[in-house]
Amino acid sequence: MASYGLNMLNSTVNWVTQALDAPSARAVVFGVHIGGHYFVEGLLLVVILFLLSQKSYKPPKRPLTKKEIDELCDDWVPEPLIPSITKEMEYQPPVLESAAGPHVIINGKEVVNFATANYLGLVGHEKVQESCTAALEKYGVGSCGPRGFYGTIDVHLDCESRISKFLGTPDSILYSYGLSTMFSAIPCFAKKGDVIVVDEGVHWGIQNGLHLSRSTIVYFKHNDMKSLHDTLEKITADNKRVKKLRRYIVVESVYQNSGQIAPLDEIIKLKEKYRFRVFLDESNSFGVLGQSGRGLTEYCGVPVEKIDIVTAAMGHALATEGGFCTGSSRVVDHQRLSSSGYVFSASLPPYLASAAITAIDMIEENPGLIVKLKKNISLLLKGLSGIQGLTVTSSPESPIVFLKLEQSTGSIKGDMELLEEIAERALKEDSVFVVTSKRSVLDKCRLPVGIRLFVSAGHTEADLTKACECLKRVSGLVLKHRD
Amino acid sequence: GFGFQGYAPICLGLEDFYIRRLYLRIQDCFGRPISSAPDAWFDVVERYSNDNNKTLKRTTKTSKCLNLGSYNYLGFAAADEYCTPRAIESLKKFAASTCSTRVDGGTTMLHTDLEECVARFVGKPAAVVFGMGYVTNSAILPILMGKGGLIISDSLNHNSIVNGARGSGATIRVFQHNTPSHLETVLREQIAEGQPRTHRPWKKIMVIVEGIYSMEGELCKLPEIVSICKKYKAYVYLDEAHSIGAVGKSGRGVCELLGVDTADVDVMMGTFTKSFGSCGGYIAGSKELVQYLKYTCPAHLYGTAISPPGAQQIISSIKVILGEDGSNRGAQKLARIRENSNFFRSELQKMGFEVLGDNDSPVMPIMLYNPAKIPAFSRECLRQKVAVVTVAFPATPLLLARARICISAAHTKEDLVKALEVISGVGDLVGIKYFPAEPNKQHQEHGTIKLE
Numbered sequence: 010m011a012s013y014g015l016n017m018l019n020s021t022v023n024w025v026t027q028a029l030d031a032p033s034a035r036a037v038v039f040g041v042h043i044g045g046h047y048f049v050e051g052l053l054l055v056v057i058l059f060l061l062s063q064k065s066y067k068p069p070k071r072p073l074t075k076k077e078i079d080e081l082c083d084d085w086v087p088e089p090l091i092p093s094i095t096k097e098m099e100y101q102p103p104v105l106e107s108a109a110g111p112h113v114i115i116n117g118k119e120v121v122n123f124a125t126a127n128y129l130g131l132v133g134h135e136k137v138q139e140s141c142t143a144a145l146e147k148y149g150v151g152s153c154g155p156r157g158f159y160g161t162i163d164v165h166l167d168c169e170s171r172i173s174k175f176l177g178t179p180d181s182i183l184y185s186y187g188l189s190t191m192f193s194a195i196p197c198f199a200k201k202g203d204v205i206v207v208d209e210g211v212h213w214g215i216q217n218g219l220h221l222s223r224s225t226i227v228y229f230k231h232n233d234m235k236s237l238h239d240t241l242e243k244i245t246a247d248n249k250r251v252k253k254l255r256r257y258i259v260v261e262s263v264y265q266n267s268g269q270i271a272p273l274d275e276i277i278k279l280k281e282k283y284r285f286r287v288f289l290d291e292s293n294s295f296g297v298l299g300q301s302g303r304g305l306t307e308y309c310g311v312p313v314e315k316i317d318i319v320t321a322a323m324g325h326a327l328a329t330e331g332g333f334c335t336g337s338s339r340v341v342d343h344q345r346l347s348s349s350g351y352v353f354s355a356s357l358p359p360y361l362a363s364a365a366i367t368a369i370d371m372i373e374e375n376p377g378l379i380v381k382l383k384k385n386i387s388l389l390l391k392g393l394s395g396i397q398g399l400t401v402t403s404s405p406e407s408p409i410v411f412l413k414l415e416q417s418t419g420s421i422k423g424d425m426e427l428l429e430e431i432a433e434r435a436l437k438e439d440s441v442f443v444v445t446s447k448r449s450v451l452d453k454c455r456l457p458v459g460i461r462l463f464v465s466a467g468h469t470e471a472d473l474t475k476a477c478e479c480l481k482r483v484s485g486l487v488l489k490h491r492d
Numbered sequence: 493g494f495g496f497q498g499y500a501p502i503c504l505g506l507e508d509f510y511i512r513r514l515y516l517r518i519q520d521c522f523g524r525p526i527s528s529a530p531d532a533w534f535d536v537v538e539r540y541s542n543d544n545n546k547t548l549k550r551t552t553k554t555s556k557c558l559n560l561g562s563y564n565y566l567g568f569a570a571a572d573e574y575c576t577p578r579a580i581e582s583l584k585k586f587a588a589s590t591c592s593t594r595v596d597g598g599t600t601m602l603h604t605d606l607e608e609c610v611a612r613f614v615g616k617p618a619a620v621v622f623g624m625g626y627v628t629n630s631a632i633l634p635i636l637m638g639k640g641g642l643i644i645s646d647s648l649n650h651n652s653i654v655n656g657a658r659g660s661g662a663t664i665r666v667f668q669h670n671t672p673s674h675l676e677t678v679l680r681e682q683i684a685e686g687q688p689r690t691h692r693p694w695k696k697i698m699v700i701v702e703g704i705y706s707m708e709g710e711l712c713k714l715p716e717i718v719s720i721c722k723k724y725k726a727y728v729y730l731d732e733a734h735s736i737g738a739v740g741k742s743g744r745g746v747c748e749l750l751g752v753d754t755a756d757v758d759v760m761m762g763t764f765t766k767s768f769g770s771c772g773g774y775i776a777g778s779k780e781l782v783q784y785l786k787y788t789c790p791a792h793l794y795g796t797a798i799s800p801p802g803a804q805q806i807i808s809s810i811k812v813i814l815g816e817d818g819s820n821r822g823a824q825k826l827a828r829i830r831e832n833s834n835f836f837r838s839e840l841q842k843m844g845f846e847v848l849g850d851n852d853s854p855v856m857p858i859m860l861y862n863p864a865k866i867p868a869f870s871r872e873c874l875r876q877k878v879a880v881v882t883v884a885f886p887a888t889p890l891l892l893a894r895a896r897i898c899i900s901a902a903h904t905k906e907d908l909v910k911a912l913e914v915i916s917g918v919g920d921l922v923g924i925k926y927f928p929a930e931p932n933k934q935h936q937e938h939g940t941i942k943l944e
Contacts, residue, residue, distance in 0.1 A: 073684055078681075081683055085693055087696045087725050088696050090781065098786075102598075105590070105598075105600040137588060138588070141801070148528070150576075153765060158561050188796075189627050214794065345523075349651050358771050358802060361589070449790045451635065
């Protein structure tokens with residue numbers, strides 16, 4: 010057996026040696042002397058290539074048959090469209106029976122109205138009413154088209170130039186709804202990859218705009234400049250590429266969720282140091298702050314050119330509806346073509362635009378309104394000092410006076426129950442109409458809930474005294490049980 | 493940039509290219525200002541430019557033109573004898589705005605009346621009204637659908653629906669425009685596969701369609717879509733922005749026209765800007781749905797309430813349409829818009845234009861295809877005192893440019909005949925009669941005998 014194997018080995022070796030010594034093995038190709046071993050290497054290469062080109066083993070795919078899909082479809086049960094209705098969902102707000110001025114009629118009784126943001130008392134003012142009536146007779150109610158397709162009426166253009174003239178900016182653009190202003194403006198200028206630093210207490214419109222823009226969002230603590238400084242520092246230090254990206258800071262001038270005023274001069278200092286652009290939402294400060302009502306920029310002494318984009322909803326001091334955005338011409342022209350809430354939506358009804366023009370004219374002609382509003386705010390705050398169980402968290406100059414519970418129950422639901430009881434009793438027993446802050450399930454803001462009073466220049470001293478006494482009495486009653 | 497050192501430019505260069513090179517040159521065809529109500533005839537403000545259309549300046553001159561562009565389907569756009577006095581009355585009573593959200597101090601008696609009226613008109617148990625149509629879609633979809641849900645929407649849906657769907661966080665799939673068979677294929681595939689990557693079953697599925705598609709002018713194939721959704725247990729969301737008030741025997745929209753029971757459509761949405769001459773949007777559904785929305789929807793909790801004169805205009809116009817004002821103007825308007833649309837469409841087709849859309853739909857796009865024909869068509873029509881709307885990229889694909897005509901009940905037969913003459917003349921000049929024109933009837937009478 011062994012000798013047979015040895016013979017085989019010998020003959021194989023001889024054969025190989027012969028093959029290697031064959032004439033072809035000594036060929037010279039391109040001046041390279043080919044030895045016989047090249048054949049072995051060539052064979053190995055071919056074998057390797059063959060093995061690599063083989064597909065790796067995958068178990069064969071079997072698509073589902075029609076019958077199986079039918080069964081799956083029959084088995085599948087969807088959730089109900091909405092969850093079942095709980096008791097809180099049956100809340101009905103009080104129904105007004107007259108115009109929402111400083112006094113309003115609810116259920117046949119006259120009540121003092123602190124629930125509408127009628128800061129300068131222009132709701133129902135006769136000059137505004139006159140211009141609206143004239144516009145209704147001339148243009149009808151609606152504008153019947155988006156701005157690009159014959160929905161641009163001359164009052165819109167007049168309104169835009171009036172706003173720019175008032176604020177001292179080159180140009181402005183009108184939106185047909187206050188809430189859509191911010192959530193259409195932000196996605197125009199911020200896309201995926203850009204960085205936005207935003208206060209954690211901003212309202213839902215801004216939150217939705219940030220979500221739609223798909224940029225990187227970083228929150229900083231509510232109205233805390235140190236936190237803003239640290240956040241900006243961290244972002245510029247971390248990311249080397251950040252210089253090429255667009256970077257924004259988004260703040261509100263007077264926060265709807267807490268009544269605090271943003272310190273604009275410090276924000277501008279930070280913005281210039283770290284090279285960010287600023288988006289400012291002046292809904293609650295336009296016509297309120299500053300000597301002549303020009304807003305937070307005048308109040309803090311900052312020239313309006315330093316803010317890149319200013320937006321505001323007109324449903325507050327201007328006693329009309331809609332919103333506007335103002336800034337440099339580049340900013341405004343870009344929005345006319347790519348802002349979805351402007352291009353794909355019908356334009357503002359013309360009578361509301363003419364009401365806005367009249368309201369701005371009145372602000373310029375009667376600076377006394379702003380003085381009266383400031384006086385009313387300070388009177389109210391003085392009257393509310395020492396109230397039991399509630400603390401004032403809004404800034405001293407803010408037209409939204411925000412009261413939160415001194416001792417929270419621990420859950421938003423519990424807080425809301427107490428606050429709603431206070432508001433209900435205030436309305437029923439003392440005829441003072443105040444409102445609690447409401448939160449949607451989609452709202453990401455985690456600031457405490459509270460009671461809001463919107464002060465108006467149309468309130469008299471008697472109204473304010475009545476409100477203070479009423480709140481002190483009711484909160485004492487309701488919150489006494491807890492101790 | 494603004495001359496700020498070290499800042500990244502605020503507008504990216506690539507987005508700008510189409511705008512700088514193509515759009516600015518034809519900018520005068522869009523955004524034309526008017527200085528009167530958008531009625532059947534209106535005054536278009538003339539503009540001029542000194543720097544090759546980069547900026548346009550207004551003049552005080554106006555020219556009276558025939559309005560074929562505004563969404564004025566039932567003619568409520570201008571001052572109306574029934575609606576306007578009532579709107580002015582409500583202005584005196586409730587002022588121009590309530591300056592407050594609906595849940596705070598913004599609900600007046602008008603608002604509660606309005607919601608009842610709308611629910612009755614549409615044919616659903618309850619309705620809720622918002623101040624703007626765009627916000628209605630963007631704020632409702634995130635409430636109804638969330639992560640783990642599936643939204644199947646038509647490929648040509650409006651931007652507000654797309655934005656609302658994106659904001660909701662649900663997975664989005666698209667089916668071929670108005671093709672119920674493809675919808676069925678997508679539904680079957682998706683239910684069998686489940687959620688992406690985890691393959692868990694979907695929480696809920698919603699199919700979103702529109703009543704009349706504004707860029708195509710066609711009606712949705714609602715009966716087939718509703719039956720497919722019933723079979724696969726998906727929810728149906730119908731956006732009737734253009735069809736409410738404009739189609740149907742009594743103006744109740746696509747459901748009435750195509751014979752679909754309103755109880756089969758889960759959520760009905762619409763806007764008041766088109767047929768009612770006002771502003772705002774609504775959602776109609778079951779009582780529980782509306783109650784839930786009033787508790788959670790951000791547009792209701794954070795947005796200003798609809799302006800009272802606007803609300804009164806809607807109530808008055810619904811009363812006119814239903815004939816509750818004591819006259820039959822509503823029925824006349826509905827008959828007129830149907831006649832006008834069908835007459836205009838058939839005449840255009842006879843002339844050889846390519847017109848999209850179904851019969852009875854008041855929206856008719858005329859295909860131009862070549863974007864270079866947009867300024868020619870638009871400017872020449874304006875010169876002959878007919879104002880049309882031309883649509884370019886990005887609302888339509890770049891090479892499918894079109895001119896869109898919106899017929900109104902306020903147009904008289906003479907207006908339509910004049911419009912047809914002008915459009916025919918301009919069509920010959922520009923060269924958009926892509927189909928052979930049908931020969932006139934008189935010629936046919938002399939022709940050969942038809943062999944049946």
